[in-house]
Amino acid sequence: MSTVPDTPPRSPKAEQTRQSIIDAAMRLFRTNGYEKATMRAIADEAGVSIGNAYYYFSSKEHLIQAYYDRINAEHAEAAAAALAGTTTFSERLGAVLLAWVDVAEPYHEFAGKFFKTAAEPTSPLSPFSSESEATRLAAIDLHREVIDGSDLKLAKALRAELPELLWLAQMGVVLFWVHDTSDGQQRTRLLVRQAVPLIDRALRLTRLPGVRGLVDDVVGLVRTIKPKP
Amino acid sequence: MSTVPDTPPRSPKAEQTRQSIIDAAMRLFRTNGYEKATMRAIADEAGVSIGNAYYYFSSKEHLIQAYYDRINAEHAEAAAAALAGTTTFSERLGAVLLAWVDVAEPYHEFAGKFFKTAAEPTSPLSPFSSESEATRLAAIDLHREVIDGSDLKLAKALRAELPELLWLAQMGVVLFWVHDTSDGQQRTRLLVRQAVPLIDRALRLTRLPGVRGLVDDVVGLVRTIKPKP
DNA sequence: ACCAGGAGTTGAACACGTTCAAGAAGGAGC
DNA sequence: GCTCCTTCTTGAACGTGTTCAACTCCTGGT
Numbered sequence: 001m002s003t004v005p006d007t008p009p010r011s012p013k014a015e016q017t018r019q020s021i022i023d024a025a026m027r028l029f030r031t032n033g034y035e036k037a038t039m040r041a042i043a044d045e046a047g048v049s050i051g052n053a054y055y056y057f058s059s060k061e062h063l064i065q066a067y068y069d070r071i072n073a074e075h076a077e078a079a080a081a082a083l084a085g086t087t088t089f090s091e092r093l094g095a096v097l098l099a100w101v102d103v104a105e106p107y108h109e110f111a112g113k114f115f116k117t118a119a120e121p122t123s124p125l126s127p128f129s130s131e132s133e134a135t136r137l138a139a140i141d142l143h144r145e146v147i148d149g150s151d152l153k154l155a156k157a158l159r160a161e162l163p164e165l166l167w168l169a170q171m172g173v174v175l176f177w178v179h180d181t182s183d184g185q186q187r188t189r190l191l192v193r194q195a196v197p198l199i200d201r202a203l204r205l206t207r208l209p210g211v212r213g214l215v216d217d218v219v220g221l222v223r224t225i226k227p228k229p
Numbered sequence: 230m231s232t233v234p235d236t237p238p239r240s241p242k243a244e245q246t247r248q249s250i251i252d253a254a255m256r257l258f259r260t261n262g263y264e265k266a267t268m269r270a271i272a273d274e275a276g277v278s279i280g281n282a283y284y285y286f287s288s289k290e291h292l293i294q295a296y297y298d299r300i301n302a303e304h305a306e307a308a309a310a311a312l313a314g315t316t317t318f319s320e321r322l323g324a325v326l327l328a329w330v331d332v333a334e335p336y337h338e339f340a341g342k343f344f345k346t347a348a349e350p351t352s353p354l355s356p357f358s359s360e361s362e363a364t365r366l367a368a369i370d371l372h373r374e375v376i377d378g379s380d381l382k383l384a385k386a387l388r389a390e391l392p393e394l395l396w397l398a399q400m401g402v403v404l405f406w407v408h409d410t411s412d413g414q415q416r417t418r419l420l421v422r423q424a425v426p427l428i429d430r431a432l433r434l435t436r437l438p439g440v441r442g443l444v445d446d447v448v449g450l451v452r453t454i455k456p457k458p
Numbered sequence: 459a460c461c462a463g464g465a466g467t468t469g470a471a472c473a474c475g476t477t478c479a480a481g482a483a484g485g486a487g488c
Numbered sequence: 489g490c491t492c493c494t495t496c497t498t499g500a501a502c503g504t505g506t507t508c509a510a511c512t513c514c515t516g517g518t
Contacts, residue, residue, distance in 0.1 A: 011484085014496070039475060049498045051478085060475065112350045119348030121341045121408045128408055176454075179350045179357055187454065194450045201443050210437055214430050221423045225405075225416065240514080243466070268505060278468045280508085289505065459518100466513070474504080482497070488490085 018056045021046045022066045029067060034113040061117055061125055065132075067107075068114075068125060072135050074103045079142055089150035089203070093166065094196040096146055097173055101188055104177065108185060115178045127171060140167045157219045158206060165222070169199070247285045250275045251295045258296070263339040290346045294354060296336065297343070301364055303332045308371055318379035318432070322395065323425040325375055326402055330417055333406065337414060344407045356400060369396045386448045387435060394451070398428070 024046035028037035039060055043053040057063045082095035104111070117125055124131035144163040147154075154162065177188040206215045253275035257266035268289055272282040286292045311324035333340065346354050353360035372395040376388065383391065406417040435444045 011495075013484095017496085035474095038473080040473090050476085051499065052497050054476070055496065058476095116345055116349040116352075120345040123345075126408075179355075181350075191450075191454050194453065198443065198446055198450060201446075205439060205443065208437070208439055210434060211440070214427065214434065217427055217430075221420075221427060224423065225420050240465075242514090246466085264504090267503080269503095279506085280469065281467050283506070284466065287506095461518085462516095464513105464515090466511100468509105468511070470508095472505105472507075474506100475502105476504100477502075478498105478500095480498085482495105484493105484495075486491105486493090488492105 017046075017048060017052070021048065021053055021056055022063070025063050025066065026070070029064075029110065034110045061123055064114060064117065065125060068118075068132070069135065071104060071107060072139065075100050076138065076142065078103050083145065083149065087149070087151060088200075089147070089152040090197050090200040092146045092150050093143075093199065094192060096142060097170060097192045097196065098189060100170065100173070101177060101185060101192065104174075105185060108177070111178050136167070139170070140164055143167050143170070152200075152203060154203065154206065155212070155215065158203075158215055161219050161222050162203075164226075246275075246277060246281070250277065250282055250285055251292070254292045254295070258339060259335070263342040290352070290354070293343050293346060297347075297354060298364075300333055300336060301368070304329050305367065305371065307332050312374065312378065316378070316380060318376070318381040319426050319429040321375045321379050322372075322428065323421060325371060326399060326421045326425065327418060329399065329402070330406060330414060330421065334414060337406070337409075340407050365396070368399070369393055372396050372399070381429075381432060383432065383435065384441070384444065387432075387444055390448050390451050391432075393455075 021042065025037065025042045028042055028045055032041070039053055040050055042063070043050045046053065053063075078099040079096045082099045083092055086092050086095055107114075114125070117123055118127065120126065121128070123129065126132065127136060140163045143166040146166065147159065147162055173188065173192060176191055177185055180188045182188075205211055250271065254266065254271045257271055257274055261270070268282055269279055271292070272279045275282065307328040308325045311328045312321055315321045315324055336343075343354075346352055347356065349355065350357070352358065355361065356365060369392045373392040375395065376383075376391055402417065402421060405420055406414055409417045411417075434440055
């Protein structure tokens with residue numbers, strides 16, 4: 001769930017300091033927003049020196065990662081709860097996506113700033129970066145669970161790639177969400193509610209004679225394009 | 230084509246200074262990269278003071294806009310040339326997308342920095358922003374031309390929305406491209422070459438009995454979700 | 459010619475993220 | 489106790505993007 005710490009914890013004391021810095025950062029991000037929460041202010045709030053904050057987190061961006069992890073952890077929990085008792089694919093996918101919108105809602109205000117940072121390919125916060133691999137794989141696994149616990153019948157090849165594709169779709173939802181200025185991000189919820197049944201129908205169509213070959217080729221393309229061999 | 234300048238030009242002299250700053254920035258971005266090209270260095274190269282550079286461009290990010298405009302202008306030209314003489318949809322779409330990759334190649338190194346700026350929803354550089362509407366509409370029109378000049382036969386509703394959807398696909402290519410670290414962005418070119426025929430096939434499948442209803446609903450969803458009325 | 463007022467220009471100053479040389483604290487082996 | 493080494497901690501200092509009060513220059517009106 002949690003990504004690899006910047007520096008491996010050595011003593012309990014050190015781990016405690018590490019946590020207090022994260023807590024301070026969380027508090028200030030929430031109350032003051034991203035820009036106002038300077039490294040000096042965070043270090044101050046945590047009762048340590050600036051240099052010490054940098055001893056544990058090699059950059060401000062790395063500090064934000066803790067924030068990301070928290071959202072992801074909350075989502076994993078909320079999604080698990082929402083998945084319990086649902087069996088249809090539509091219900092399950094919708095539950096997971098809407099759970100994310102719910103969990104992320106309090107963070108929407110600064111989400112733009114976070115997004116900006118995460119968008120840069122070299123940033124450790126990028127959803128495609130190696131630093132966030134653990135988080136990414138966990139999220140993909142969640143979608144695998146969505147599929148496995150459902151009634152969906154698919155060709156083996158597609159079934160194998162689908163979790164990653166659904167995760168990509170989720171990233172699309174996030175992109176839409178970040179730009180969504182509607183009250184309570186209603187438009188994003190509308191998008192999810194309407195798109196999910198369509199995805200369901202589309203997936204069930206993949207077994208159609210004329211469509212099948214195309215799907216195989218799409219899967220082949222995905223495999224060609226995916227991360228380095 | 231060109232977006233609104235940060236400050237409206239007053240005197241010819243001022244416009245000249247403005248241009249010399251852009252030129253200096255271009256030169257330093259190319260030779261030194263984004264971070265090394267400091268505002269002080271740019272101002273120095275342009276023969277003006279730091280404060281003066283900020284008089285014309287309210288931030289370093291705003292300087293990038295000039296780059297954005299240049300890429301778009303070059304692409305429009307290259308795409309028009311590449312489209313001449315092609316008739317099949319695959320050829321035409323591929324030509325436009327590959328032309329973009331070609332045009333953008335020299336800028337790939339610091340594209341991540343540009344992307345970071347453009348990712349923030351409130352940024353005028355965001356491809357979804359109202360400030361970049363003119364550029365966006367021009368790009369969408371380019372895709373309309375791709376379709377209109379081709380042999381593709383589609384339902385009217387889909388045909389109407391397709392240019393925007395293709396533009397969205399192009400944004401997806403850009404996203405992939407930004408993260409593509411392969412030599413000369415070969416992987417992006419591979420993606421385009423392989424994905425284009427698949428898009429072609431998928432579009433031709435939309436007339437299939439079982440698929441048709443789904444496509445109609447997707448078009449309906451797109452219309453529901455699109456920008457505010 | 460003069461003036462008023464806006465356009466254009468300047469560089470010192472500010473706050474920020476980050477680095478680093480220096481030191482303090484802690485523990486393992488003796 | 490002492491020594492040595494690693495872990496942990498410090499704050500001054502650096503370079504950056506950006507701001508701003510003050511300045512000069514230019515232009516139109518009289």
